[in-house]
Amino acid sequence: MRTYLDCYPCFLNQALRAARIATDDEAKIKRVLDEVGMMLKEIPLDSTPPESGRLIYRKISEITENIDPYRKIKKESTEKALSLYPYLKSRVVASNDRLLMAIRIAIAGNVIDFGANWGFDWDTEVADTLEKEFALFDYDKFREKLDTAQKIVYLGDNAGECVFDKILIEEMKKPVVYVVRGAPIINDATRADAVQAGIDKVATIVSSGTDAPGTILDTCSTEFKALFHNSDFIISKGQGNYEALSHTSASRLIFFLLKVKCRVLARNIGVEEGGIVIQAGRDR
């Protein structure tokens, strides 16, 4: 997905929030705004938002001298998500389409986001997502493809969300490689976050090697790229992964599972803001 005009003020808003989380020093926060302001002109409209997010959040870490400002928030998100696990699991057990309920839960976990979205209310958002009509619903294709899949590559998104992903992984009953970011970036899940969520009990955790808030293949390790291109069933969670992959030819290998969290993505994907989506990627 390209960068839209609305992304530029959003980048600056995100920079302010992240800088405030990273430091209390007003002079440093002002420097973040100054520097990110100057970076905007270097961001072309045909780049993807995670490419810019990667540079912007690195700049924030550099100025605030805090390489992982979201560490505490991520840990708390996972703890909160773990406390919901028994309830979420009971929803699957009580459902007459367990796989679909598990997908809904995985998408509900996508509300945990400290990048574009902010100030969400967990309980309301999760409850809302479990009842919502799908805006895009390639579920039959998903189930069909899952039946013949030998192995699933599952691109994780945010810390905390991993707990919700675990429920879907358990329901799919196939070998899963769960992919995390290679370095801390916003509240995206790294290996430590996936392990805290218990993903290591149900899947093999691998790092994509990227330090971007989305699976930008150019920034991933050679090993991960080989894994990715040799897969026939990839689940991509969340907005950052969608933004990084939706326009590539690799998109045809992927099912995108996400909640649409801003109007820019809403316009790109063609659904209302807040919509929930299972979309089979197409050749681009």
Next chain:
Amino acid sequence: MRTYLDCYPCFLNQALRAARIATDDEAKIKRVLDEVGMMLKEIPLDSTPPESGRLIYRKISEITENIDPYRKIKKESTEKALSLYPYLKSRVVASNDRLLMAIRIAIAGNVIDFGANWGFDWDTEVADTLEKEFALFDYDKFREKLDTAQKIVYLGDNAGECVFDKILIEEMKKPVVYVVRGAPIINDATRADAVQAGIDKVATIVSSGTDAPGTILDTCSTEFKALFHNSDFIISKGQGNYEALSHTSASRLIFFLLKVKCRVLARNIGVEEGGIVIQAGRDR
């Protein structure tokens, strides 16, 4: 009032909205974002927001080659406000404190804002403001001072809002000099807007000479500054005028009438966002 960290992303948001109103050319809008992004580092935290607004909106006009993008919006705002005039007047007539109701109406007119605030709903906002508790209420001082005033200097704010101001002017029954901006800036009222609202029927219209979205005295004409400093009763409408004057020694001459339209101002003035205010300015 100083500039707060939250103002910087807001400047960029305003630039995007204004640029879109000024032109359909995406390349020009992108250039506005680039240039305003670069300007941010030049904005010191101890300047006032209207000082920066002045430079930013001028830059937008320059890039989009549109010196008055809000002209149509301003005209329509005044038409809409004129259609509400009979209703507003009837509320004054039916009130047991006509002056206070007229002040409420003048403040209700302050919801018309295409700068910091956006996407307001006229009817709801006006109705809400007419019933709301005041967050700051120096009304007794206002009435006392009005009793002995020989002449009132009334600093206008936005186009459309002038119609609401007219009702207060009619109720005060004193000679009024109504002050408009010297050049188009956002949707702020200029002489033409005040005349369209019928202010010329009830007051003498003068220009402050400024091209800023607030009465920044340094940018006003010598004539206006003489008028200002020789006044003993000044009414200042709206956020831009408050931001420009609240911290100056001249503040002691002024009654600030406004609706608090962002969290930055809320913090500065010490009331909740959305609060309505009659505040007697103090020596600073």
